[in-house]
Amino acid sequence: MEPIPAKPVFIVGSPRSGTSILTWCLGQHPNIIPLDESTGLGNLTIALAICYQTKMGLGGKSLWTALNVPKGEFFSGFGQTINELILRHNVDLERRRWQEAAGPSVSPERFVTEQSAKARWVDGTPEYSFHIYGLRQLFPDARFIHIVRDVTSVVQSMLNFHRLAGVKLVANEQEAYDYWYRAVSASLLAxxxxxxxxxxxxxxSELVNRSEASLRAVLHFLGEPYAAECLIPLGERINSSSVPADFRLGDLGTAPEVIDRAMRLSAELETSPQPGEGSISAAQQLETEFNQRVQYVAALDSAYVKAHSEYVKARARAKRLAKEVENKRATIRDLRTRRQRHKLRGLLLPHGTNEETT
Structure with a gap:
């Protein structure tokens, strides 16, 4: 049987922009599996790039370049395997979600999976905004949906995220503005x-106010037929931060220039359309940024290995020195004891008297 082509969907953009709700909307489609936020695939692309270029021994080539394995084939081979694993184990994901919803009092034997096999999956991890190039290397036929929300609403939601999850998403207002700007800028470059x-x-705003038209457009973009059940999650408040009505922004510690650049970009997005075609220079910029990150992580890994090796050697030397110190201490204790005995004999016996004669 021919493997199902890997055609995943990634929802990118800033956190608190609707990535979760759109993921669950698409996850209601009869051909799309909704995944939980993962984050690991982005790091995997970096690791694979390092692996591909790591040289063998004293040779000048890596294993893969020595085998004449093209970089694209190397990446997509891993991507195809990931795709097959996700599709094959989707039933395990369904079972876990069902058990969590049903509770411990319901027998696992009552679980019934869907009869139709889904051929695609959607991942709404916002962090993947910074890994689009690498993800395209893994999945050449992947599609990306950049969901955009005005920066003020996003910052308010980020700062109230703890009301939902019990943990803070950002430390302060400035970090929220900066995160929105970086994630949106990375997605716009893609x-x-x-x-x-x-x-x-x-x-x-279009997803919320013109839900059916928006989802029809999204599914058309994905090459999937429209399914009305994709509207169901929009009737619920999923993953909402519940921003209080009296909540206001205005942290005096936030740098004005950070706010200004985010507000300008947010305003531009309200009126500027999406580019009608791709740009070679923008694609080259994405590739350059990816390669720079790979080199940085590779250098970091190399520095860690070197530092760890030096630490192990230093620790071994420290153990040897500690042993030597302990031996010296034992020698000193022995000499001190013998010296004290000698002094004691000197006090008890007259000078010139043989201690063995009585």
Whole structure:
């Protein structure tokens, strides 16, 4: 049987912009599996790039370049395997979610899976905004949906995230503005690089106010037929931060320039359309940024290995020195004891008297 082509969907953009709700909307489709936020795939692309270029012994090539394995084939081979694992074990994911919802009092034997096999999956991890190039290497046929929400609403939601999850998403207001700006900027660069056939921009306001039309457009972009059940999650408040009505922004510690640049970009997105085609220069910029990150992590790994090796050697030397110190201490204790005995004999016996004669 031919493997099912890997055609995952990634929802990118800033956290608190609707990535979760859109993931669950698409997850209601009869051909799309909704995954929990993962984060690991982005790091995997970095690790694979390092693996691909790591040289063998004293040779000048890596194993893969020596075998003439193209970089694209190397990455996509791993991507295809990941895709097959997700599709094969989807039933285990369904069972876990069902058990969590049903509770411990319900027998696992009552679980019934869907009869139709889904051929695609969607991941709404916002962090993947910074890994779009690498994810395209893993999954050349992947599609990305950049969901955009106005920065003020996002910052308010970020700062109230603890009401939902019990932990803070950002430390302060400045970090929230900066996170929104970086995630949106990275996603916009991907828009320019790959064009509307690969990356679709979707406004959060459109998803909320024109839900059916928006989802029809999204599914058309994905090449999937419209399914009305995709509207169901929009009738619920999923993963909402519940921002209090009297909550206001205005932290005096926030740098004005950080706010200004985010507000300007947010305003621009309200009126500027998505580019109509991809840009070679933008694609090259994405590739350069990815390679720079790979080199940074590789250098970091190398520095860690070197530092750890030096630590192990230093620790071994420290143990040897500690042993020597302990031996010296034992020698000193022995000499001190013998010296004290000698002094004591000197006090008890007259000078010139043989201690063995009585």
């Amino acid at each position: 828009e320019r690089a790959y064009g509307p056939r690969v990356v679709l921009r979707l406004r959060y």
